Each structure stands twice: as structure tokens, then as C-alpha cells.
Amino acid sequence: MPPDAVALPAAAAPRAGWALPRDAGWWALLLPAFLLMSVIYVAPILQVLAISVTEPTTGLGNYERLFTSIGVQRVIGTTLRICAVTTVIALLLGYALAYVVALASPRAQRWWLLGVLLPLWISVLVRAFAWVTLLRRQGLVNQGLQGLGLIDEPLALVWNEFGIVVGMVHYMVPYAVLPMLAAMREIDPRLLAAARGLGASRLMAFARVFLPLSAPGLVAAGVLVFIFSLGFYITPAILGGGKTLMAAEWIKLQILDLVRWGMGAMLATVVVVAILTTLAVFSRVVNLRRLFGGGH
Amino acid sequence: MSAPVAHALELRGLSKRYGSFIAVDAVSLRVDRGQFLTLLGPSGSGKTTILMAIAGFVAPSEGAVLLDGADITGLSPERRDFGMVFQGYALFPHMTVAENVAFPLRVRGLSRADRDARVRGALDLVQLAAFAGRRPSQLSGGQQQRVALARALVFDPALLLLDEPLSALDKKLRAELQDELKALHRRVGRTFVNVTHDQEEALSLSDQVAILNHGRLVQMGAPEALYERPRTRFVADFLGKSNFLQGTVREVGATGMALQAGATRLVQAGAAHPAPGRPALLSLRPEKIGLLAGAETAENEVAGTIASWAYLGAGYSLSVRTADLGEIRVALPAWRAPIAPREGLPVRLGWAADAAVPVLEDADAA
Numbered sequence: 058m059p060p061d062a063v064a065l066p067a068a069a070a071p072r073a074g075w076a077l078p079r080d081a082g083w084w085a086l087l088l089p090a091f092l093l094m095s096v097i098y099v100a101p102i103l104q105v106l107a108i109s110v111t112e113p114t115t116g117l118g119n120y121e122r123l124f125t126s127i128g129v130q131r132v133i134g135t136t137l138r139i140c141a142v143t144t145v146i147a148l149l150l151g152y153a154l155a156y157v158v159a160l161a162s163p164r165a166q167r168w169w170l171l172g173v174l175l176p177l178w179i180s181v182l183v184r185a186f187a188w189v190t191l192l193r194r195q196g197l198v199n200q201g202l203q204g205l206g207l208i209d210e211p212l213a214l215v216w217n218e219f220g221i222v223v224g225m226v227h228y229m230v231p232y233a234v235l236p237m238l239a240a241m242r243e244i245d246p247r248l249l250a251a252a253r254g255l256g257a258s259r260l261m262a263f264a265r266v267f268l269p270l271s272a273p274g275l276v277a278a279g280v281l282v283f284i285f286s287l288g289f290y291i292t293p294a295i296l297g298g299g300k301t302l303m304a305a306e307w308i309k310l311q312i313l314d315l316v317r318w319g320m321g322a323m324l325a326t327v328v329v330v331a332i333l334t335t336l337a338v339f340s341r342v343v344n345l346r347r348l349f350g351g352g353h
Numbered sequence: 354m355s356a357p358v359a360h361a362l363e364l365r366g367l368s369k370r371y372g373s374f375i376a377v378d379a380v381s382l383r384v385d386r387g388q389f390l391t392l393l394g395p396s397g398s399g400k401t402t403i404l405m406a407i408a409g410f411v412a413p414s415e416g417a418v419l420l421d422g423a424d425i426t427g428l429s430p431e432r433r434d435f436g437m438v439f440q441g442y443a444l445f446p447h448m449t450v451a452e453n454v455a456f457p458l459r460v461r462g463l464s465r466a467d468r469d470a471r472v473r474g475a476l477d478l479v480q481l482a483a484f485a486g487r488r489p490s491q492l493s494g495g496q497q498q499r500v501a502l503a504r505a506l507v508f509d510p511a512l513l514l515l516d517e518p519l520s521a522l523d524k525k526l527r528a529e530l531q532d533e534l535k536a537l538h539r540r541v542g543r544t545f546v547n548v549t550h551d552q553e554e555a556l557s558l559s560d561q562v563a564i565l566n567h568g569r570l571v572q573m574g575a576p577e578a579l580y581e582r583p584r585t586r587f588v589a590d591f592l593g594k595s596n597f598l599q600g601t602v603r604e605v606g607a608t609g610m611a612l613q614a615g616a617t618r619l620v621q622a623g624a625a626h627p628a629p630g631r632p633a634l635l636s637l638r639p640e641k642i643g644l645l646a647g648a649e650t651a652e653n654e655v656a657g658t659i660a661s662w663a664y665l666g667a668g669y670s671l672s673v674r675t676a677d678l679g680e681i682r683v684a685l686p687a688w689r690a691p692i693a694p695r696e697g698l699p700v701r702l703g704w705a706a707d708a709a710v711p712v713l714e715d716a717d718a719a
Binding site for chain 1: 408409410429430431434435436437439440441443445446447456457459460461504505508514
């Protein structure tokens with residue numbers, strides 16, 4: 058027996074009453090990261106959010122505006138609408154993509170996944186400007202359609218909600234694919250064969266077996282995409298051209314341009330609370346660990 | 354179940370190639386109405402591919418699948434109307450037991466009332482009526498297997514296909530469910546086609562067993578016929594246990610032949626034999642060999658010593674080393690055994706002229 062193996066039982070034996078729990082050492086290793094996060098990340102955020110009840114005067118005046126200001130309500134409405142549309146489209150596209158990937162051969166799956174993940178490595182900024190180039194009046198899309206004689210006048214494809222949705226969907230599809238793919242991979246392919254062997258057509262086997270079994274992934278992807286969409290800043294700012302305001306850009310406008318810190322912090326708080334509430338609600342329905350890649 | 358209408362199934366020259374690999378090689382066979390056929394073979398023998406071709410999941414490279422004489426080779430699985438019990442059962446985890454069983458009826462567009470009545474009937478058939486509201490995950494392996502059976506039978510399928518239906522169960526449960534499956538087959542009177550690598554299961558369940566090796570049908574017949582009259586070394590070896598005795602043909606008569614193996618002379622009954630001077634191979638089952646005491650004699654006798662032995666409860670398994678025939682395995686009933694086995698003990702083995710069966714080497718049979 059090697060000498061270090063002899064020493065093991067002694068080290069593993071329970072120590073006297075004053076000793077820390079056995080895994081205390083591991084938790085201690087996390088302490089620096091924990092302190093760093095609380096001191097330079099969580100505390101400043103809370104501080105900024107607190108401004109919403111201190112400026113311009115102490116009280117809930119800023120929050121009152123949620124119910125009285127049409128401007129604030131419009132921003133929230135626009136944000137929810139764009140996020141909902143983005144989520145639905147990203148889910149539809151992502152589901153189809155995940156379905157193809159899940160049923161592909163292992164070799165083909167790797168290539169498909171690379172294709173799905175590739176956009177994630179390209180800067181949001183680059184992608185947003187790329188879309189502007191493609192979608193503007195003299196862009197490739199309009200020129201192509203005009204060249205084919207399908208349209209006479211260039212279509213307004215960018216600097217409006219349409220442009221924002223295109224850019225956001227493009228960004229969100231990989232995030233929609235991954236949770237759905239994880240759910241689909243857990244579906245036993247024999248179940249589909251069984252459904253067909255028992256008399257179901259391809260479509261029925263999909264509708265009655267595959268779709269219900271992939272539903273948890275669909276819900277998880279929906280929550281993930283919707284939450285991410287709520288906080289989008291760069292894509293709407295560039296593709297919206299300052300005409301369509303979403304929550305993040307409106308907050309920036311309040312704080313940096315109008316110097317109304319209280320209002321900006323108020324909407325920021327509302328977004329944070331909305332996200333946490335959504336997560337809390339869905340954590341009861343969906344396994345969040347799986348959603349964030351924590352396994353089963 | 355309504356009035357049973359069993360169907361006859363026929364395979365004609367069925368082949369399946371994957372690239373240069375031949376999974377199934379020109380298999381032809383026929384199952385009569387209401388029969389229980391088992392496709393038996395080691396893994397890679399092509400038995401599952403044949404079942405999948407019958408079910409319609411695998412398109413044969415050549416040959417045809419016929420149901421009551423009609424060619425169904427090109428029909429998609431859902432239009433064949435076959436019930437199927439999948440390996441691992443493939444129960445739908447998001448449905449209750451009753452919903453699982455109702456699935457084939459639902460996709461056939463039956464009314465709710467019809468569905469409910471039939472589901473109840475099918476669950477009664479497998480004695481699971483009390484579990485209708487449970488999820489598959491809340492059932493034991495044996496119960497899941499019975500749900501899969503009920504689901505496969507509920508729509509009165511033309512044929513029931515079973516893909517290793519008992520392989521996931523422990524040994525004791527497997528024996529119980531074998532009996533149940535056999536009783537079920539009698540009760541519903543359908544044609545069953547079963548796939549297994551378990552020879553005991555094949556023998557106890559089937560009316561007919563088709564033995565497959567390397568994609569070919571080696572021999573097909575009733576279980577007793579296959580066990581008693583294997584055609585090749587592979588069949589004798591795969592179905593039960595067998596000793597193989599190698600000798601040279603010396604004399605051939607009308608009712609048998611004499612073989613020479615070293616200094617030992619063997620007599621073997623039977624009509625068809627190779628010509629004198631040719632090598633011959635005999636399959637001899639361990640349970641057909643007796644220990645000869647004192648002055649006792651037998652048509653075939655050979656002396657040896659016990660090389661090893663094992664006690665198996667019902668009997669002993671002896672391995673007896675002989676000079677001319679190698680090691681011979683003998684199954685000896687334990688109750689009132691004539692000897693107490695120990696290594697090195699000299700024994701005399703004896704067997705009748707009709708105990709062994711001449712078999713072909715696999716290469717010669719091909």
C-alpha cells in the first residue's frame with residue numbers, strides 16, 4: 058500500500074466537537090468570489106435601485122408615474138409587445154431547428170450545433186449594424202426585392218419595430234434552441250416508433266407524443282428568451298433608430314440625457330422585479346436548473 | 354376482445370443489407386394463423402431486423418412480407434395494423450396507463466365510449482384494471498410489460514409483434530410472465546411473432562421457433578423437434594447444452610452406423626449417414642448420459658475421470674475427462690445420485706445408440 062493511502066483514514070475521521078463542518082473548506086474557497094460579487098456588483102445595483110425612492114424627493118412618487126404617465130406606459134407596452142413577438146418567433150424557429158438537430162445523426166448534430174452557436178461568438182454590435190446594412194432602404198434586401206420587380210418602393214425594414222424584432226430574434230434563436238434541444242434529446246426515439254407502430258401517422262405521433270414530451274423545454278426556452286429580451290439595449294437602440302423606445306433605452310435616456318435618475322431607477326427596478334417574478338413563477342413549473350444547464 | 358381473426362404471415366426471400374453488411378440473408382418462413390413464432394438467435398443474428406421489417410420500420414433490400422397472401426412490403430407501419438410490444442416497452446411517460454392503452458384507439462378515431470369500453474377490456478385481460486389512473490413510472494417492470502401488451506392488443510391487431518418482451522425483467526418475474534404470455538396467446542387466439550435471445554423463453558412459449566445466425570435462417574420447427582433433432586452444431590449448441598463427439602464413419606447399416614474415435618467405438622442409430630471413411634459429428638445432450646455402475650453395460654461406453662463438477666440444486670453438472678472424446682459434460686440428478694462427485698474420481702459413462710444426433714458442421718450446412 059502506498060504511504061499516502063495509510064494516512065487517508067485518519068484525515069477523513071470526524072474531528073472533535075469544535076471542528077467546522079467537513080465541507081467548510083470548500084465553502085471558504087467561494088468566499089472571495091462571494092464578497093467580490095456582493096461588494097462590487099450587488100451592493101451598487103441595490104444602491105442605484107434605491108434612488109428610485111429617494112430622488113427627486115423621498116417617496117413612491119416615481120412609481121406613481123407607472124399609473125399616470127402615458128409615456129411610461131407606452132414604453133412598457135412596447136417592450137412587452139416586442140418581447141412577446143420576439144419570444145414567439147424565436148420559439149417557432151428554434152423549435153424547428155432543435156427538432157432537426159435532435160433527430161440528426163451524432164456527426165451531423167455537431168455541425169448543426171456549431172452553426173447554431175456560431176452567431177453567439179459575434180459581437181451584438183457587429184450583428185446589429187450588419188442587419189442595418191441588410192435592411193436599410195438601399196440595403197441588399199430592398200435592392201433584391203426591387204431587382205426582382207416585387208416592390209416599387211423600398212420597404213421600411215429597419216428603424217422600426219420590425220427591424221428590432223428581426224435583430225432580437227436573430228440573437229435569441231440559439232438561446233431558444235439549447236433548452237429545447239436538451240428536452241428533445243431526453244425523448245426516447247422508440248416512443249415515436251411505438252406511436253407509429255400503434256397506428257399513428259407521422260403528424261399524430263408528433264402531436265401526441267413528441268410535442269407534449271418536449272413541452273417542458275418549450276416553456277423553459279420561452280421563459281429564458283422572454284427574460285433576456287426584456288433587458289435588450291444595443292439591438293433595439295441601433296435597429297430602432299431612436300424612434301421605438303424599449304425599457305433599457307428609455308432608462309438610459311432618463312439617466313444620461315434627461316438626468317432624471319429617479320425615473321430611470323424606477324423603471325430599472327420594475328424590470329428587475331418583473332424578471333425575478335417571472336423566474337419565481339416558472340421555477341414552480343419548470344426545472345430551472347435544467348434551463349440554466351445544471352443537469353437534472 | 355371481439356371474435357378473434359388470426360392472420361398468416363409469410364416472408365419470401367427477405368434480405369436486408371446495410372452497405373456491404375448483410376443483416377438478413379434471404380430468409381423465407383411462414384407462420385400459420387394463431388401460431389406463436391419465436392425468432393431466436395444471438396445478438397447480431399438479424400432477428401430484430403426481421404421483426405422491424407415485418408413491422409414496417411425497416412424496408413427490405415429484397416424479398417417480400419405477405420399477410421394472408423397479400424404483399425404488404427411497401428405499407429407504412431401505421432397502416433399495417435400490427436400490435437407491437439417494444440423492447441423496454443416504450444410506454445408514453447406523459448400518459449396514464451389508461452391513456453397509453455387508449456392511444457391506438459384514439460389515433461383510429463374511435464368514440465370516447467368505445468374507447469373506454471375497450472380499454473377496460475384490455476386492462477382486465479392483463480389484470481391491471483386497478484392501475485388505470487397511474488403513470489408508467491409508478492409501475493413495476495412486470496406491470497409496465499403488461500400495459501405494453503394491453504396497448505398492443507386493444508385494437509385487435511392482425512398480428513402481435515414482441516421485441517424481447519421479457520428481457521428487462523429479473524429471472525423469477527420472467528418465468529411468471531412467460532406463463533402469462535402463453536395463456537394470453539391462447540386466450541386471444543392471435544398470431545404472435547416474438548424475438549428473443551433467451552432459448553428457454555423460446556422453448557417454453559412457442560409453437561414454432563426459427564433459429565437465426567449471421568442473418569440466415571438455420572433451422573425452424575417445433576421446440577421439441579429443434580431440441581431433439583438439431584440440424585447443425587450451432588443449433589445444438591445454442592439451444593440447450595450439448596457435447597460434440599467427433600469420429601470417423603467405419604460401417605454403415607440400415608438402422609445405424611459405427612464410428613471410431615481413437616480407440617473408442619461408438620454406435621449411432623439413424624437412417625441417413627455419411628459414407629464410410631468420412632468424418633462425422635454427433636451432438637449428445639448431457640442429460641442423456643448415464644453413469645454405469647459395476648457390471649452395467651450400455652450401447653456406448655466410455656471411461657474417464659471427473660475433471661470438475663458443480664452442484665446445481667436439482668442435479669450435478671460433471672465434466673468428465675476421457676481419452677478419446679475429450680471432456681464430456683454430464684447432467685446427473687442429485688437425488689439418490691449413484692456417486693458422490695469429487696475430482697479425479699474414475700467413472701464409466703454410457704448412452705443409448707439413439708441418444709445422440711448426427712449434426713452438420715456449420716460451414717457444411719451453409
